[in-house]
Amino acid sequence: MVLQSLKNCLWLSCVLRTPKACFWSTASGGLIIQSVSNDVYQNLAVEDWIHDHMDLEKQQILFLWRNSPAVVIGRHQNPWQECNLRLLRQKNIKLARRRSGGGTVYHDLGNINLTFFTTRKKYERMGNLKLIVKALKALRPQLDVHVTDRYDILLDRQYKISGTAAKLGRANAYHHCTLLCNADKFVLSSVLRSPYKGLKSNATPSVPASVKNLFEEDPSLTSEMLLDAIAKEYAVQHQIDHHVTLINPADETLLPGISNKTKELQTWEWVYGKTPKFSVSTCLKISYKDSVIDVKVNMDVKHGKIEVCNIDLPEQWLPPGLYNELVKNLTGSKFCPNETTTLVTTLLRVCPQDDELHSRWSLLCENMIRLM
Amino acid sequence: VCIHRVRSCSGIRFIKSKYVCVFDKSALKFSHQQRLFRTSPVSCGQIVQFKLSDIGEGITEVTVKEWYIKEGDSVSQFDSICEVQSDKASVTITSRYDGVIRKLHYSIDDIAFVGKPLVDIEIDASKGVAPEEDVVETPPMSHEEHTHQEIKGHKTLATPAVRRLAMENNIKLSEVVGTGKDNRILKEDILNYLAKQTGAILPPSPKAEIVPPLRKTEAVPAAPKDKAHRIPVPVSRPIAFSGKDKTEPVTGFQKAMVKTMSAALKIPHFGYSDEIDLTQLVQLREELKPLAEIRGVKLSFMPFFIKAASLGLLQYPILNASLDENCQNVTYKASHNIGVAMDTEQGLIVPNVKNVQVCSVFDIAVELNRLQSLGSAGQLGTSDLTGGTFTLSNIGTIGGTYAKPVILPPEVAIGALGKIQVLPRFNGKGEVFKAQIMNVSWSADHRIIDGATMARFSNLWKSYLENPALMLLDLK
Numbered sequence: 001m002v003l004q005s006l007k008n009c010l011w012l013s014c015v016l017r018t019p020k021a022c023f024w025s026t027a028s029g030g031l032i033i034q035s036v037s038n039d040v041y042q043n044l045a046v047e048d049w050i051h052d053h054m055d056l057e058k059q060q061i062l063f064l065w066r067n068s069p070a071v072v073i074g075r076h077q078n079p080w081q082e083c084n085l086r087l088l089r090q091k092n093i094k095l096a097r098r099r100s101g102g103g104t105v106y107h108d109l110g111n112i113n114l115t116f117f118t119t120r121k122k123y124e125r126m127g128n129l130k131l132i133v134k135a136l137k138a139l140r141p142q143l144d145v146h147v148t149d150r151y152d153i154l155l156d157r158q159y160k161i162s163g164t165a166a167k168l169g170r171a172n173a174y175h176h177c178t179l180l181c182n183a184d185k186f187v188l189s190s191v192l193r194s195p196y197k198g199l200k201s202n203a204t205p206s207v208p209a210s211v212k213n214l215f216e217e218d219p220s221l222t223s224e225m226l227l228d229a230i231a232k233e234y235a236v237q238h239q240i241d242h243h244v245t246l247i248n249p250a251d252e253t254l255l256p257g258i259s260n261k262t263k264e265l266q267t268w269e270w271v272y273g274k275t276p277k278f279s280v281s282t283c284l285k286i287s288y289k290d291s292v293i294d295v296k297v298n299m300d301v302k303h304g305k306i307e308v309c310n311i312d313l314p315e316q317w318l319p320p321g322l323y324n325e326l327v328k329n330l331t332g333s334k335f336c337p338n339e340t341t342t343l344v345t346t347l348l349r350v351c352p353q354d355d356e357l358h359s360r361w362s363l364l365c366e367n368m369i370r371l372m
Numbered sequence: 373v374c375i376h377r378v379r380s381c382s383g384i385r386f387i388k389s390k391y392v393c394v395f396d397k398s399a400l401k402f403s404h405q406q407r408l409f410r411t412s413p414v415s416c417g418q419i420v421q422f423k424l425s426d427i428g429e430g431i432t433e434v435t436v437k438e439w440y441i442k443e444g445d446s447v448s449q450f451d452s453i454c455e456v457q458s459d460k461a462s463v464t465i466t467s468r469y470d471g472v473i474r475k476l477h478y479s480i481d482d483i484a485f486v487g488k489p490l491v492d493i494e495i496d497a498s499k500g501v502a503p504e505e506d507v508v509e510t511p512p513m514s515h516e517e518h519t520h521q522e523i524k525g526h527k528t529l530a531t532p533a534v535r536r537l538a539m540e541n542n543i544k545l546s547e548v549v550g551t552g553k554d555n556r557i558l559k560e561d562i563l564n565y566l567a568k569q570t571g572a573i574l575p576p577s578p579k580a581e582i583v584p585p586l587r588k589t590e591a592v593p594a595a596p597k598d599k600a601h602r603i604p605v606p607v608s609r610p611i612a613f614s615g616k617d618k619t620e621p622v623t624g625f626q627k628a629m630v631k632t633m634s635a636a637l638k639i640p641h642f643g644y645s646d647e648i649d650l651t652q653l654v655q656l657r658e659e660l661k662p663l664a665e666i667r668g669v670k671l672s673f674m675p676f677f678i679k680a681a682s683l684g685l686l687q688y689p690i691l692n693a694s695l696d697e698n699c700q701n702v703t704y705k706a707s708h709n710i711g712v713a714m715d716t717e718q719g720l721i722v723p724n725v726k727n728v729q730v731c732s733v734f735d736i737a738v739e740l741n742r743l744q745s746l747g748s749a750g751q752l753g754t755s756d757l758t759g760g761t762f763t764l765s766n767i768g769t770i771g772g773t774y775a776k777p778v779i780l781p782p783e784v785a786i787g788a789l790g791k792i793q794v795l796p797r798f799n800g801k802g803e804v805f806k807a808q809i810m811n812v813s814w815s816a817d818h819r820i821i822d823g824a825t826m827a828r829f830s831n832l833w834k835s836y837l838e839n840p841a842l843m844l845l846d847l848k
């Protein structure tokens with residue numbers, strides 16, 4: 001496989017004085033590109049950019065990418081429902097919301113991502129998945145892999161090794177999917193298990209599945225080999241040269257406007273704020289001194305912010321003025337542990353200085369924060 | 373409405389002769405059209421039912437997930453209308469027409485059917501509408517096509533607002549590079565183009581301000597080929613940016629801060645400032661920094677400032693006290709939980725180091741490292757953020773020398789540390805030497821703390837820092 005580096009292309013483009021044109025337009029009907037970055041936000045931004053800016057009438061694009069540990073939720077999903085946000089924060093695993101639909105996946109360097117860009121008219125997922133299966137079989141004929149009608153790829157008829165999602169726009173469309181080569185299954189199963197109870201929402205739920213790595217089936221397989229095999233098959237099917245061009249998602253001259261796209265994908269408003277309206281209804285069991293008190297909590301969360309907040313406390317457990325202050329401040333605030341922590345600790349400054357009161361307040365608030 | 377515009381225009385002509393109100397006929401007519409269908413509540417256009425187009429793969433129904441517009445909103449062709457989902461595919465539906473949304477046929481989470489109406493759009497009567505055609509997507513514009521500026525038709529990829537801005541500034545859309553979807557020309561593209569023409573630095577987001585007339589003699593950095601292009605005439609009209617004020621409710625942490633700061637300002641503050649010569653401390657830290665690094669800890673100046681403050685508080689415990697609501701009782705806090713103001717994305721948060729009175733400088737450094745990494749990750753816990761008794765704010769890391777810090781209730785004192793500057797000072801022999809000078813500004817609650825106490829505390833704190841060996845003598 002010939003990896004044509006970006007440097008060569010740019011040198012050539014300097015000679016021709018049309019950098020963008022040189023890179024993007026090929027004489028052939030297709031282009032295979034691979035990201036040099038492992039940052040999930042940068043790579044998702046590249047997908048956005050190609051979807052928004054490229055004319056795909058004359059050529060289709062295959063984009064290959066891998067990410068350092070991240071959980072990626074679908075466009076219309078609820079991160080609280082889908083994954084263990086506490087664990088993600090602890091382990092410094094990123095959370096991203098992609099623009100395509102579908103369910104939640106865990107990415108790490110042992111997982112490869114493939115995006116097939118076409119015009120909206122030529123959007124066809126089955127064909128793409130069959131291409132992948134063909135490539136895998138060409139590499140290792142003994143592999144038992146096939147495509148289901150849910151657009152999954154199964155290994156040995158039972159283990160999911162690939163999940164699919166798609167995005168359709170006005171003129172363009174893309175279909176992307178994962179492929180498990182050698183991902184950390186232990187981390188995968190622990191982060192994709194949500195500890196949050198009492199959530200009710202119409203967000204798209206994920207369908208859990210047993211997964212397996214291709215590496216487990218055949219330890220001689222590596223991510224690089226798989227990427228190469230798929231690129232080769234794509235090249236054959238699109239009658240183009242089998243070479244992969246490297247692309248740097250931070251290159252603003254090649255991809256004008258990409259840094260804005262990358263930034264937007266990381267904003268709280270996008271990742272959490274785009275969660276469809278949901279409600280939290282649960283009972284906190286707070287052990288205080290020698291007893292356990294039941295505290296019923298009901299909250300409505302819209303755009304990631306607490307729209308309505310009801311906390312059912314035993315009478316006089318907190319002075320009414322203080323209780324009202326808490327509810328008033330939580331309303332309109334982000335359903336976010338950090339925001340809530342800073343909010344309640346700041347409010348504590350203007351509460352009467354009473355140790356008993358402070359410990360009750362802290363206890364209640366800590367339990368509330370655990371819901372987020 | 374039209375007439376009003378012309379009147380104000382001539383008004384400008386009289387008052388400011390420098391500015392010429394140039395609204396050529398077509399622009400006036402155009403903006404008239406826009407105003408007409410934006411402000412008029414009475415339907416004067418044709419209502420078209422925009423149907424949900426084919427999604428492909430034989431899909432007949434989708435779920436509506438998000439509306440980007442609501443009834444009454446104006447839309448331009450290619451604006452996003454809604455997001456629908458079908459079997460793992462998320463589809464953005466864009467408008468085929470310019471117009472006003474009159475009806476949404478579905479609510480969120482409803483099932484929508486391909487070929488059935490999605491929204492009703494009222495289109496301006498004069499423009500007319502193509503007969504009902506099921507949407508076969510028009511191919512994206514090739515590069516040649518968008519050089520044609522056609523105001524009446526829909527060929528140029530630019531919204532009416534953008535076209536007007538271009539017209540007001542005598543810019544040909546064909547000369548502007550579009551960076552929006554399908555090479556659409558956005559407002560930012562017009563502004564960038566203008567900036568290049570005149571060398572003026574225009575604000576990144578449009579604001580409602582009048583820019584002084586552009587002069588021909590101003591440096592034009594554009595290449596010689598731009599000579600042929602229009603450069604705004606010397607006596608030109610002001611470029612008005614149609615920016616809007618944005619009002620947001622105060623919520624969450626900000627709201628809590630409002631309450632706290634309002635309470636804080638009820639405390640009668642007095643200030644006391646001084647200058648500290650940190651020359652010896654700087655040297656000491658240079659020696660200790662690598663040793664701390666070997667232990668895996670980043671050593672800044674703060675651990676020294678914090679420890680010195682605690683030693684000072686041992687002598688002046690009233691600064692580590694709290695006054696109750698009715699000002700009836702003063703509580704002398706036993707623990708020195710010294711807060712360190714941290715600037716994060718959210719704003720100012722103040723985690724504190726607990727029990728500094730029993731910590732070594734190294735212990736404090738370790739704890740500070742922990743708080744700082746949690747702070748930047750947005751993961752500080754409630755115990756880290758409560759229980760503070762005294763606060764230091766190192767605003768000098770951002771800049772500044774003197775400050776007037778606000779006491780954080782229920783505390784009674786706070787210190788703001790300016791930046792360390794290298795300044796000339798006189799030594800005992802009358803010689804000038806290079807000194808590392810930092811300013812400190814204290815604020816204290818004048819109800820229970822007097823100036824003398826604050827001054828003495830400050831002097832003691834200063835002596836520990838100017839002569840670190842002294843700290844050794846008083847260490848507990």
